[in-house]
Amino acid sequence: MRKPAYFFLALAISLALSPISPAGAFKGVVTIGHATDPPTMDPNATSDALGFVVWGWAYDTLVKYNLQKKETIPWLAEKWEKLGPTSFKFWLRKDAKFSDGTPVTAHAVKFTMDRIFDKDLKSRQRGYFQTFKSIEVLDDHTFIWHQKGPDNGLFGRLHNWFLIINPKSKGVDKAKVSLNTYGGGPYVLKSWTKGSKMVFEANPHWWGNRQYPDRPQTVALRPIREATTRVKALLTGELDFIQGVDAQFIPELQKDPNTKVVVVPGMRIFYLAFAMRHGGPFADPKVRQAVNYAIDSDLIGKTIMGGLTDPFHMLYHPWSFSGYNPGLKWFGYDLAKAKALMKEAGYPNGFKAVFVAPNGRFVGDRETGEAVSAMLKKIGIDMKVEAYTWPLYRRAVNNAQEGKTKEPALVWRSWGNSVGDTTGVWRGTSSCTGVWSVSCFPELDKLNEEAGAMADPEMQQAAFEKLWGKMKEQAMHKILFKFRETFGLRKTLRFEPRGDETIAVWEMVQTK
Secondary structure, three states: OOOOHHHHHHHHHHHHHOOOOOOOOOOOEEEEEEOOOOOOOOOOOOOOHHHHHHHHHHOOEOEEEEOOOOEEEEOOEEEEEEEEOOEEEEEEOOOOEOOOOOEOOHHHHHHHHHHHOOOOOOOOOHHHHOOEEEEEEEEOOEEEEEEOOOOOOHHHHHHHOOEOOOHHHOOOOHHHHHHOOOOOOOEEEEEEEOOOEEEEEEOOOOOOOOOOOOOOOEEEEEEOOOHHHHHHHHHHOOOOEEEOOOHHHHHHHHHOOOEEEEEEEEEEEEEEEEOOOOOOHHHOHHHHHHHHHHOOHHHHHHOOOOOOEEEOOOOOOOOOOOOOOOOOOOOOOOHHHHHHHHHHOOOOOOEEEEEEEEOOOOOOHHHHHHHHHHHHHOOOEEEEEEEEOHHHHHHHHHHHHOOOOOOOEEEEEEEOOOOOOHHHHHHHHOOOOOOOOOOOOHHHHHHHHHHHOOOOHHHHHHHHHHHHHHHHHOOOEEEEEEEEEEEEEEOOEEOOOOOOOOOOHHHOEEOO
16 A cells, blocks of 8 residues: 555654664663772762773763863864853853753853862862853853863863763752663663663663664673783673783783784873872882982883883873873982982881782782882881772772871872873872872972963963972872783774873774
């Protein structure tokens, strides 16, 4: 029977309005292995490297940012305009919806920032938005973002650290928000057995469905702490993708006909932080200098890290908007100088201390602690390595921040630079209120904020180099090296991993 014309018109309209592209359908399951799972699914409450990766699967940001090219890419915001040195006007895409089907609006953007600054939430992300002033909502799809001063790192932070949450989450119990998703991103969390498995399903309301019609229907995250077990699971096909492949496993994965290894330049810089806010031997800059000279970071990079590192001399990354200068050098290895400095500081026989590290979260974290302990023994420091699962490690860092450790503490740390934000480096790693800082130099906090507020790139570069000089003068950290990102993939998975601290699962295509 011949169909009437209006039938085909209705069918065409239905296809046009369908949230899933008629050109393809979501395909298959991708299972990702990682050392742990995120601490929460609340995208605004805390700061966590894996958290920002996984939150980005269920929550969208205003923009994406190509750190290497320093290019801003439209995302929830389809366009923007700089109105002056401290204000930007944004236009939201009109087809963006949260996973429950309600529109993503300028009011939701304002609600998200209000939430980050809500005293009851006690968000650790507030420190990343110290220059934020206000959001002026013009209508449902336009708003003006006001800053207290110039901020060349704003768009980098918006790319990864500002995830828009549905205002319907207001009044919902914090525990419920932490275990569910209220976003408008490409995936929705369907189940989570902590320490075992997270399962995400494709969001049919996501605005990007037509751009990524072949993305996986299901994405699973399996926390597997032991690196050997993760590699075996990849080889057997239980996993499709793993991040952070130890150097010793690379030949095996390369030899197997079903797996491959991808190595790319990374953003993460490994360093050691001295817990010195509350006094003790590490409050003496001569002791900190001695520790710097006593640790052979090049040797650690070549042995424990399997050569998957690059020598590095600052916490500013080449892809950051300012601050990086390859001509500046940190402390090298000089054991004789280290011993002399310990004597000058009044510790010729050393002292007892602890090395606080995660266990299996990052490549070589515990093993680095063991190597450092052996090196520091040569200058009299008897350092016990305390390696923890990630939640307990976070608690141990908190104890160091609050002066609750019984012995002087050297803390294993890394900084991902995932947003290319030079100002945020000091705020997060070293400031008096930093999320991961165990030090406090108010005068250097001021220098950092002054540098970050400079609009002129040349003046800003000079200011950050001055701050770097002060950091070295104080021997603030022991900078170890920059890490190269290593990924293991099943060959049935089409995906190009990047070294920018993200895993864009919506770009994956499962072919098996």
